[in-house]
Amino acid sequence: NGEVTENFGDARERWNEIAPLVSSAQRAYHSGDEPIVTDEHYDRLVRELRRLEAEHPELAVDSSPAQSVGAPAAAGFENVAHLERLYSLQDVFTLDDLKEWYEGTAGAARCTAEVKIDGLAVNLRYVGGELVVGATRGDGVTGEDVTANVRTISSVPQSLRGDFPDVVEIRGEVFIPLAKFDSFNARQRAAGLKEFANPRNAAAGSLRQKDPKVAAERPLDFIAHGAGRIDGTSSAVDEKLASQKGLYELFQEWGVPVSPYVRLVSSWDDVEGFVREYADLRSDLIHGIDGAVFKIDSRAEQEDLGATSRVPRWAVAYKYPPEEVETRLLDIKVQV
Ligand code: NAD
Structure with missing residues (x-):
């Protein structure tokens, strides 16, 4: 304290x-x-x-x-250098701290309000519209090359549609939908295989399978929530790239899945309202969430604010208190 x-x-x-x-x-x-x-x-x-x-x-x-940021790339996969660094998110645990970020750092600017998808971050690199690399975040600079496994996720397009850039890094979350997790774990149990503690853990383990055939049988899904390097764009694309919301519209045009839970907020009441609304909806969503994320919508303002070595200054994650069950089970093991 x-x-x-x-x-x-x-x-x-x-x-x-x-x-x-x-x-x-x-x-x-x-x-x-x-x-x-x-x-x-x-x-x-x-x-x-x-x-x-x-x-x-x-x-x-x-x-x-x-x-x-995260953990270094593990042995067993090729390392792959991201074209641009991946960051974590600055987190806050109280509404007071969230308000301080929103009214202070963000200057009460228009922000996207999003849920914090409880999965694992991946970076998809498309060159000439074709998926060439899928990698984990790793330490933010270098990730693990899990391209073969990423290709088995049906919601990840192999080719982009429409007016796409020459090179684009699309960042998002790989997750196992809540509706599929229990039956997946039940199948594992029936087959005498490892059960997973939670959907996030199952997604992380599944994306790191050595055999893409095994990954293909896992109910993995993907939602995009950011971009890294973007090169070779038309002026129509540049216009949309002025805002985070515009970026998500572009993803949709290119055939990349985005979250159905994003909206724009422009006052503290909106911010607080979003946090409360999704705290209640938490178990009814497509995927698990562990918080709400707010990002300044203007990408020019994002650039002005920049990032620390770990996190962008233009975004924040409000973490929800943990859900009960898992907590009790795990905390018995380690007491520090
Ligand atoms: P984080 O998971 O708290 O936040 C950053 C990540 O959020 C991003 O990399 C991104 O992949 C993801 N994300 C989800 N939805 C997003 C959205 N809408 N927009 C942008 N990003 C979104 O940070 P982290 O550095 O990956 O991990 C730290 C957190 O992970 C801890 O706070 C803890 O909860 C958990 N953790 C737990 C253990 C453990 O042993 N239990 C160990 C390490 C980390």
Whole structure:
């Protein structure tokens, strides 16, 4: 709670205790292995690491898990360098902090309001309209090449339609729909195969199958929520690229699935209303969500604000409190 400030020795000792745990949790979480702590517990540990590092900057080394995006690409897949870096999202846990971001950083600008899809980030590179690479986020700079598995996802187009750029990186979330998760797990159980803790974990594990035939049998789906490099565009496309909403319209024109839950908001009441509405709708959506995301709609303003080494300044994720069941099961295992 920020009241107790320990001396450097105590801070370093605590850092040494939790940093390795956070690193292991990141590796497990991003590789689709069984998570070793709950998201709530993980978020608490990361916040503590950040506080220790803010109070004792000597601890904020580059290798700190609090300074990184995701986890490095795992062995077993070719590495692939993204043309442009992928970021994480700045998260807030209270409506007060969300309001501070909206009225402060965002200057109460028009924003897209979106749900935070609980899946895993992938980067799709299209050259001449053809899908050439599908990669995980990895550490944001280099990801794992999972192209063969991505090609098995029927909602990911192999070729774009219409007026597409020469080169485009489309970012989005791979997930397992809520309606398909239970029956998928039941099939795994019946076949004596591994069951998954939650849909996100199942999606991460499925996208990392060595055999694309196995991935093809998994009920994976995809929704786009951002772009990286975009080269070689017509003026009509450039016009739409002026806004985040316009980007989503382009995705649709190109045949790339976008979220049905996006809307524009331009006041704090709208922002708060979106957060409350989707907290209630949470279990009725196509996919799991763990929060609401707000992005400044103007891409020129996005560019002006830029990013830190980890997160864009023009977007924020409000995290919903975790859902009960999973929490109890996992938190018994690790107590730090
Ligand atoms: P994050 O998952 O909190 O947020 C960033 C990601 O959100 C982006 O990379 C993007 O893929 C995704 N996203 C979903 N919907 C989006 C939308 N509409 N627009 C933009 N992006 C959207 O951050 P992270 O760095 O990937 O992981 C950190 C979080 O993951 C933690 O807060 C924790 O909840 C969880 N985690 C848990 C464990 C664990 O052991 N339980 C370990 C590591 C991470």
